[in-house]
Amino acid sequence: MRHYSSSLHGEEDDDHPLIHHQQQQETHQIWDPEAAQAAALLDDSIFYTGADDFPPLLPDFPCMSSSSSSSSTPAPLKTTATMSCSSTSSASSSAASWAALRSDADHDDDDNRRRYYNNKDHQVVNHQIEIEMASNNNDNNNDSNCCYDYHHLNNNNNNTDLQVDTPSGGGALSSTASMEVAHHAPPSEQGVDCCMDVMDELGYMDLLDTNDFFDPSSIFQGDHQNLLLPADLQPQHPDHDEQMMTTMMMTDNDNPTNNNGIETTTTTTATQLLQGAEEEEDLGSVFLEWLKNNKENVSAEDLRRVKIKKSTIDSAARRLGGGREAMKQLVKLVLEWVQTNHLHRRTTTTTAAADVSASSDPVPPPPSYTNQQVYQLVQEPGPDPNPIQGPWVGPPVPQYPDLAAGGVSVGYPPNIGYGVADPFARRTGPNFGNYPAAADYNQVIEPAPSWPGSQFAMFPAAESQLGSGQMHAFPGYPYLPAGMGLGGGDNSNTTLVRMGSSATKEARKKRMARQRRFLSHHHRNHHHHHQSQHQAAAGGGQHHGGFVEHPVGPTSQQQQQQQGNLVYWPPAHQGSSGLVAVASGPAPAADGSAVQNADRPGMQNQNTQRQGGGASEKRQGWKPEKNLRFLLQKVLKQSDVGNLGRIVLPKKEAETHLPELEARDGISIAMEDIVTSRVWNMRYRFWPNNKSRMYLLENTGDFVRANGLQEGDFIVIYSDIKCGKYLIRGVKVRQSGFKPESKKATGKSQRNGHANSPAAAANALPMAQS
DNA sequence: CACTCATGCAGGTGG
DNA sequence: CACCTGCATGAGTGT
Numbered sequence: 001m002r003h004y005s006s007s008l009h010g011e012e013d014d015d016h017p018l019i020h021h022q023q024q025q026e027t028h029q030i031w032d033p034e035a036a037q038a039a040a041l042l043d044d045s046i047f048y049t050g051a052d053d054f055p056p057l058l059p060d061f062p063c064m065s066s067s068s069s070s071s072s073t074p075a076p077l078k079t080t081a082t083m084s085c086s087s088t089s090s091a092s093s094s095a096a097s098w099a100a101l102r103s104d105a106d107h108d109d110d111d112n113r114r115r116y117y118n119n120k121d122h123q124v125v126n127h128q129i130e131i132e133m134a135s136n137n138n139d140n141n142n143d144s145n146c147c148y149d150y151h152h153l154n155n156n157n158n159n160t161d162l163q164v165d166t167p168s169g170g171g172a173l174s175s176t177a178s179m180e181v182a183h184h185a186p187p188s189e190q191g192v193d194c195c196m197d198v199m200d201e202l203g204y205m206d207l208l209d210t211n212d213f214f215d216p217s218s219i220f221q222g223d224h225q226n227l228l229l230p231a232d233l234q235p236q237h238p239d240h241d242e243q244m245m246t247t248m249m250m251t252d253n254d255n256p257t258n259n260n261g262i263e264t265t266t267t268t269t270a271t272q273l274l275q276g277a278e279e280e281e282d283l284g285s286v287f288l289e290w291l292k293n294n295k296e297n298v299s300a301e302d303l304r305r306v307k308i309k310k311s312t313i314d315s316a317a318r319r320l321g322g323g324r325e326a327m328k329q330l331v332k333l334v335l336e337w338v339q340t341n342h343l344h345r346r347t348t349t350t351t352a353a354a355d356v357s358a359s360s361d362p363v364p365p366p367p368s369y370t371n372q373q374v375y376q377l378v379q380e381p382g383p384d385p386n387p388i389q390g391p392w393v394g395p396p397v398p399q400y401p402d403l404a405a406g407g408v409s410v411g412y413p414p415n416i417g418y419g420v421a422d423p424f425a426r427r428t429g430p431n432f433g434n435y436p437a438a439a440d441y442n443q444v445i446e447p448a449p450s451w452p453g454s455q456f457a458m459f460p461a462a463e464s465q466l467g468s469g470q471m472h473a474f475p476g477y478p479y480l481p482a483g484m485g486l487g488g489g490d491n492s493n494t495t496l497v498r499m500g501s502s503a504t505k506e507a508r509k510k511r512m513a514r515q516r517r518f519l520s521h522h523h524r525n526h527h528h529h530h531q532s533q534h535q536a537a538a539g540g541g542q543h544h545g546g547f548v549e550h551p552v553g554p555t556s557q558q559q560q561q562q563q564g565n566l567v568y569w570p571p572a573h574q575g576s577s578g579l580v581a582v583a584s585g586p587a588p589a590a591d592g593s594a595v596q597n598a599d600r601p602g603m604q605n606q607n608t609q610r611q612g613g614g615a616s617e618k619r620q621g622w623k624p625e626k627n628l629r630f631l632l633q634k635v636l637k638q639s640d641v642g643n644l645g646r647i648v649l650p651k652k653e654a655e656t657h658l659p660e661l662e663a664r665d666g667i668s669i670a671m672e673d674i675v676t677s678r679v680w681n682m683r684y685r686f687w688p689n690n691k692s693r694m695y696l697l698e699n700t701g702d703f704v705r706a707n708g709l710q711e712g713d714f715i716v717i718y719s720d721i722k723c724g725k726y727l728i729r730g731v732k733v734r735q736s737g738f739k740p741e742s743k744k745a746t747g748k749s750q751r752n753g754h755a756n757s758p759a760a761a762a763n764a765l766p767m768a769q770s
Numbered sequence: 771c772a773c774t775c776a777t778g779c780a781g782g783t784g785g
Numbered sequence: 786c787a788c789c790t791g792c793a794t795g796a797g798t799g800t
Contacts (some may be wrong), residue, residue, distance in 0.1 A: 004794090639777055644789085648775060687791060694775065694792095 442770040628674075628727060631657035635714040636704070645701030647715065654684075656693035657719070661686050666696075671717070671728040673703065680728065708732060 059228070632653035634640070640647040659667060666685025673680060680703045686693040707730030708717070718727045 637776060642777095644777095648777095651774060689775080689792080690773090690794095692773070692775095
């Protein structure tokens with residue numbers, strides 16, 4: 001006996017012509033059993049809301065819950081946003097400039113994020129869009145730069161708050177159920193450099209929903225200015241998913257009570273503007289209309305000074321659902337901000353402006369930027385369902401820290417609102433199992449952790465011209481056709497807002513990074529989960545306690561009869577192309593509907609398919625008593641089914657979903673055959689391989705023989721989310737004329753091969769294995 | 771170029 | 786000598 005541990009089965013003694021394939025399964029997460037229920041819901045209902053692959057859904061603009069809010073949120077999100085920019089510094093009446101992308105404020109973002117969210121950022125959705133209002137005249141020290149940082153916190157569903165904070169610490173404005181904007185304290189008396197960091201992460205904002213956020217009536221409801229938001233900006237508990245009115249408020253940090261009345265005017269104008277803009281067909285029209293309405297207030301010079309991170313815009317647009325409509329909405333928002341800021345500046349001679357470089361932006365501001373004001377909008381849940389509408393918040397309330405500490409973690413369901421759940425988000429919650437049903441989280445906000453890095457990192461200092469006075473185009477902005485820039489409609493104001501393709505690249509990188517982080521985190525968590533599990537399962541060698549004694553699911557006989565379809569889940573990247581092999585036996589289903597697959601964004605299509613498969617299984621009698629979570633699958637190769645009695649497992653999935661191995665000898669792991677309920681004591685281990693590892697499942701010979709598995713067949717490993725045990729299923733794929741693919745065809749390329757093809761699935765013969 | 775993984779094979783062990 | 790163990794190599798693939 002060379003088995004590492006005694007097994008329930010005899011040694012393999014004969015060679016089966018077995019075939020193998022290597023299947024690389026996309027990431028599948030194992031959910032905490034306790035949270036499985038909720039997780040499942042989230043998985044299926046929320047995390048894949050976006051059509052995009054995972055990355056895109058990850059919030060570069062977390063606050064923009066794109067369509068999720070509109071489509072699936074039963075409760076209408078009412079967003080009231082009031083924005084006012086009252087520069088406190090002695091800003092010269094620098095005209096507002098137009099949108100120029102700014103990408104050099106990453107540091108600001110980070111700083112702000114830290115400042116406001118502390119270490120709870122993963123719980124909080126923090127978004128910033130930064131618009132820099134460069135001074136009209138770079139040479140003019142009196143020009144003001146206003147930096148608006150709008151951080152959006154969004155807890156669950158529809159509650160949206162924007163908190164305005166001042167980088168200078170002048171008191172972030174915190175509000176409940178409202179969006180606030182605070183100004184930086186004037187950095188200097190000389191002038192006002194206004195740098196608007198406007199909602200980096202619009203994506204998290206429910207209020208940014210195209211239908212709601214830009215609803216003039218909602219945004220500018222009321223002309224309440226200088227309204228103070230409740231100081232106690234307490235994050236709302238997930239349970240408090242009553243509809244929140246979102247109010248965007250602008251706070252003058254310098255002058256809490258400063259209500260110069262400008263805001264009022266601005267508000268009105270903005271409202272009108274937006275109302276008119278909504279009628280427009282496209283961005284150009286929107287912009288043109290805006291220009292017409294504000295030409296007397298805003299000059300081309302003004303427009304030039306406005307800079308927005310292209311990545312921010314890009315992300316925001318995505319969050320808004322992408323496409324022109326989304327972009328239009330975004331443009332409206334930007335215009336709104338510009339207008340507000342501009343008007344504010346023109347009518348205000350404030351001098352105080354937080355020094356951006358000192359407060360939020362490590363990057364030395366251009367010479368012209370003597371001062372900056374950072375307006376931060378923080379979206380957060382407000383305890384009060386009734387938002388303060390349209391209040392122009394005077395005094396900024398530095399609540400962010402409180403917010404974070406106050407319960408961001410508690411109040412903010414990790415996944416809320418975000419279609420794709422940020423893995424981190426899920427983790428953030430102490431127990432996501434307690435999260436409200438997915439249905440309750442149409443407006444899910446991705447926890448900060450997921451995007452923070454990306455979000456802020458997304459803005460490589462692309463816009464070095466900040467303050468240069470040049471019109472900054474948004475290079476390649478996907479949603480803004482060339483010539484249709486924000487300034488495209490006006491002869492004089494021709495600033496073109498474009499999004500850089502680089503933003504896409506960067507976004508991708510960020511996504512990748514996030515994904516890696518996520519996997520890593522998940523792995524750790526998962527590891528903990530399975531450690532105990534493993535101990536229970538593996539401890540004692542071959543006896544597995546409940547595993548054997550309390551087999552889950554139908555008996556082998558039942559299963560034999562059920563003959564459900566076992567679906568081979570194609571790798572995530574395959575998208576919908578293919579599903580696949582149908583095997584005999586009941587397919588594990590989670591909650592009676594579908595096996596919970598890993599929450600991988602890219603798995604969306606597959607997930608759908610799987611759900612369908614689950615339904616099918618259900619119809620075929622599979623009892624939902626099993627809560628199985630798909631962990632990984634492996635198309636068997638010759639070496640897997642040979643007499644070696646070992647199966648090479650896909651590294652990625654193994655590391656992700658199976659217990660972490662400290663030693664190369666690995667661990668004994670009980671695998672219950674789903675079909676027969678027989679428990680196979682296998683060994684999960686790894687071999688050092690160069691600088692990497694090869695993960696193996698050993699003592700598989702008998703299992704393979706028992707199931708008559710051959711090359712091309714596959715095994716699927718699940719975990720029971722309730723008891724944590726592992727289940728394995730051998731799936732035979734038999735096609736007429738089936739012939740194992742060539743070595744080259746197998747493996748990764750094989751994923752697109754027969755095993756994954758619908759035809760294959762259709763032709764796959766159920767295997768009544770006993 | 772890095773990584774994964776299929777598998778060849780050398781060395782060890784036991785009958 | 787047969788079998789097992791585990792390493793090493795290289796093909797295939799993605800970045």
